[in-house]
Amino acid sequence: MTSNRFSTGLPKTLLTTEDYFVHKRNRLHSGLSPRALDLFGGCGGLSLGFKKAGFEIVASVEIDETAAKSHAINFHPHDPVEKHSSRDIQQTEPADLVRQLGLQGDTAAQIDVIIGGPPCQAFTRIGRAKLREVKNDSNAFLNDARSQLYKRYLHYVREFRPLAILMENVPDILNYGGINIAESICDDLSALGYRCAYTLLNSVYYGVPQMRERMFLIGLHESVETEIFFPIPTHTADLPRGYHGSRNVALQTILRQSVHQYFRQPPDADSHSLIPAVTAEDALSDLPRLTDHLNSKFRRGTRRISDVIAYANQCDLNEYQQQMRNWEGYETNGLVNANLIRYLPRDFSIFGRMNPGDQYPQALQISRELFQSRLQQISEGKRIPGEKTRVYQQLKKATIPPYSDEKFPNKWRKMEADKPSRTLMAHLGKDSYSHIHYDSLQARTISVREAARLQSFPDGFEFAGAMNAAFRQIGNAVPPLMASKLAGCLRHMLASI
Template identity: 50%
Template sequence: MEDTAVLRKIERLAAGGQPRVLDLFAGAGGISLGFQRAGFQIAGAVEVDPTAALTHALNFHADHPDVLETHARARDITRVEPDQLASELGLGPVEDAVDVLVGGPPCQAYARVGRAKLREVAAHPEAFKVDPRGNLFLRYLAYVEAFRPLALLMENVPDILHYGGHNVVEEMVEALDGLGYSAGYSLLNSAFYGVPQMRDRVFLIGYRRELGAKVTFPKATNHMVLPPGYAGTRAVALRHVDLFNGSGYISPDLGDESLPGPVSAQDAIGDLPPILGTSVKRGARKFTELVKYRTGIRASEYQKLMRQWPGFESCGGVKDHVIRYLPRDHLVFAEMRQGAEYPEAHATAVRIVERKARESRIRPGTAAYDKLYASIVPPYDVSKFPNKWWKLRPDWPVRTLMAHIGKDTYSHIHWDSTQARTISVREAARLQSFPDGFVFQGAMNAAFRQIGNAVPPLMAGAIAEVMHKVLRESTMASVQPNGTTPRRPDVPRKAQAPRSKRRSQ
């Protein structure tokens, strides 16, 4: 039986229609921004955090004030049904509403996912309701079943490839096969795609089989040799991936030394004005003061892109170049070596205490010495928090920005010792490839959290460009000269048992 909704979407895109995207678990909108840049229309989003939902709405729907409030509403995907969402957003019948579904389901309960459960929800989209675990991967599949997108993208952390001794993404590929999709996945590092950050993430792409499309991933635009820690992490992540026998895994094309090197931290944020860590006072930070770019330096190509991103152009500077108040740590920040981690930072702090004690003739074991020690040396256990602190190298991409920067930013200490501080909100946004005209809502901590949670827009955009090309070419090829869309005899298929050649995880 033909899926008439799918055929209508194919015909619409073949006639030149702009592909429409629904972003699930959208956050501030990193994926949305990348897809918009590649030529997609952002039809709507689902985000449970009110501040992030407001950020998304104001950046993607501010031109339509009559629907802004609707788009800014926080929604819990486990409580809103697909048809209800389509109605609230004014998208029409759910099966006709969008062409592409994207999103990164949060990673709860990986070990509890299994082929049986995924097949169950593929056959019965509301089956997740009887599962008290409320697994969000199951909810993602329910939305796929209801919206029938021509294409989909899912993003997640590398642990999803081996959590609990099995490969969750491989199981998603099988479940999507039962829903009528050809899918594949890859482990990509954003530094290879023009992002000034070494960030490993798993991306899954799926296309309706009516399109006859092959899943491919973008070729690298930049090349680097990842540090040993990243190489080791990738090896662990891939240990449950069958690279040779029927796996849905697709090895990325990482290029070679002939490609340009990675975008460095200096390339990314070197044009933003200095801030002295000692100049910051206690209190809330507001994004109201425009700070102009540094003068007398030549902007890098990356910095020009961040200033001139179409639709998100800056106004000669930024308004969220603000940092945290960290009065204890500026001495350590100043004396740390670039590239140093927490054990070295702790040792540096102890040396500073010993030096100051000698200068002031304060003896160890006294109350005065203990007070001096507590005022300079951080209290974290060196053996338990080796990666808690890290001082940027200006000539390298930075390490992964995490949601934890909403609580502290010790993982990204500015390389300039004269400033002696952690990175600002706008510097974090730049390092995540958000353009300067993209505005984050909420207080400083909320903005940091939104940035750390996001998919880098340039990374999403690289994938979106590939998907846009595939959709354009495959929809055109699917439409016959008389304007009709032929039915492919092998689609869509219903949920089925795992393919016998696939090994159990």
Template identity: 55%
Template sequence: MAHALINQKILRLNSGAPPRVLDLFSGCGGLSLGFSRAGFTIASSVENDPVAAASHARNFHAGDRGHAEPLDITRVKPRQLVRKLGLGRVADTIDVIIGGPPCQAFARVGRSKLREIDDHPEAFRHDPRAKLFSPYLDYVRAFKPLAILMENVPDVMNFGGHNVPQEVCEILEDRGYLCAYTLLNSAFYGVPQMRERMFLIAYHREIASSILFPEPTHWIDLPSGYTGSRNVALKLISAGHETDSSCNYVDPPGATGPLPPAVTAHEAIGDLPELQARKLLKEGSLKRGARRLDQLTAYDPARPVSNYAREMKTWPGFEGGAGIYDHVIRFLPRDYEIFARMSPGDQYPEAYEHAFALFRSKLEEVTRMGQNIIPGSSEYDELRRSIVPPYDHTKFPNKWRKMWRDMPARTIMAHLGKDSYSHIHYDSEQARTISVREAARLQSFPDGFIFEGAMNQAFRQIGNAVPPLVAFALAKTIMNTLKEAGSRTQKDTAPLAETG
């Protein structure tokens, strides 16, 4: 029956119908955006966060309420999902499943293997690691997709002594899939960000006999920290915990020829209208309070537009129009002068030194004016608090970082939803952290993509997403494999020509 079902899906694609995608743990839709651009139809998604689910529905289903409803994958079964959305019979509904369980799922990894957990129908109730992976694999079992894409942090390959993607591959192979996983850095795929992630691709064995990952389109010599992180992720594989014959890990594709340099932060956001924080603060137009995303900021026609920025403005179906609606920044009046004095690449220890220099200068100023502030007094402490951040500069070196203008940004994290100190704008005149739209640009979201919610919620959605350009590269590779499978099936089923 599985053979007939797979052939039926392939024949459907041969008729010209686009492959139908189910995006699990979809967030706002970074993966969906890349797959949509590559010609896939986003049939449905499952996302537990209500604001992210609303963003996904707005961008891919015109805000349809049925698609906007937040869904808990541990509670919603495949049959319930297709019934709710009127998609039809479960096994006939979906061609490709994409997504990745949140990395928090690995916080309490136990000793049992996923393969053993998968045999237990109530596994997620007993093992926290299975709480999100087991339902994901249940959806694969129910929908029987032609292809699967899974994404996660590199540490998933070495978490608590377990290589989770290898265990997932063992399960998928038992179900008739060919499987491989690797580490890809988004800077090699045109994203202005050095973001390393694990990607796993699986095809039903009737689809393909080998698995390819997309070749790089850009090049950069990554900072040493990324090499170190990769080595930690690969530790179990390097130590021989999986033999060559049993390990499904493959090295990332190498460049096949000269490539253009990676897209820089300035190429990504340099065309966006300036927001000079100190000037806005002085004018009174930058105030404390919630930042909504519904105010249009027109593009500045005088600012040069890079090829990358032009792509973000003209992404098919997500064009920027007259401007952007989410060019908003945090209210950080204590810190703008510190940001202005920092050099690109500076982190919190340097920021702290600048802050203390500003404090000493202010102390001298008030002393000249005749005010005697004694160290240890309440006045002294109050003045210091108004200028110097409270964090221990010996314990939080990476809390702040000023971006480089002519390099891709460091990894955009969901923590942007709490503060944005990890991405301080490289332009000292603007002296601020990045805006929501700048974060979206650095993640390769086009300007016409709409984020529901307020500023903090938008930052979190962006940081949690897969960069759409990376998703697009992977989606094109998967689409090519599906088309090749369709061509083979068509030849195999074609009637023999009459002879004589």
């Protein structure tokens, strides 16, 4: 069996940079798969998309132990655990990685494509606000070490000398304290011999049932003499005002800058020939209905993420559902796991009474109405307990959420069945109030598997760790379907060399 590793065929003498690129191009000409290294790989959203497009996933560099384990389970299940354990990119040199993986030959000979998304928390407006509050410093985000991790990505490019690169991040990276980091990265890549372009893409336009705006940057080595292009949208959607506003702010930032030579306008997704976006109901309706939490059958802490139950619907599946069940290499056998939900007894009644699209102010009003109704019930025609009584305070605590609707108006949100989901965040690891299930009869927040579906992870994809860790991994990931579209573009570009 022919190995895809590029470990032989190179002369023993010192090679020039051009020699490495020539040998990599010759390797791809011979029909072997491009080898990809995923930096800041998380559980593997980008890796999965690139695997689907025919790339070989050589390894991932990921500091989070649980996420690294998920990546290993799904992409290298037969390798020793330590070979794909967690690694700190700041402490791991490319040559060290090559040695730890047991690869033969020079570092610069091993990888054809580097992909990855440096941590975005330092760039997001939410992350900046949190740092300002914690540090009591309006410019604290500028000193966040995570904002410099893209430089390690560039260091890996310098050492591995790939033919192509793909980088992903939040739109706010285009204006980080007045600096367009994407432009700076392109400048650095240009100095290394790469042609670059970046744009903004929303995953909902590519068959993902989630509105998720991200910056994507592609770099091709100058020896790859083909035009850089981005995927053409396949779906159309009517985005809420906030999403249009976020994109417009980012675009205005770019246009105000005197130099933005690498930026490409996002592809048009308004064509009448495009099919409608995949909705939340399209994505989730065949998954198991979960209602045990509404009765005595539910016991907190007794279920594991690996436990399986049957699908709600085994026939009449739509295209998206079929894809999630039958993704090559991640098929299921009629049973699905990770159907864990948070146990939130105070809030189940509120969830059931919320209307689609309702947010925290509406939820808080519902809870107050429930509280008054329950006060009436416990009084049974007698005097209603006073505000200072223990009965009153206990009932209030058990019924009304304690958050301010002025400070946290968007903390809760009930999904609409007939629309795509809003953006899933890593904050899912702490709570799931941002994605309350659209089915009022289930009256709950989404399960781990439902979050994975909204992010376009197939049902056979396994998540290591407990529920909170799985939610965090999903929220941090690049949607695999979105990744596969970009990977397809890169595969086409590399095929032309």
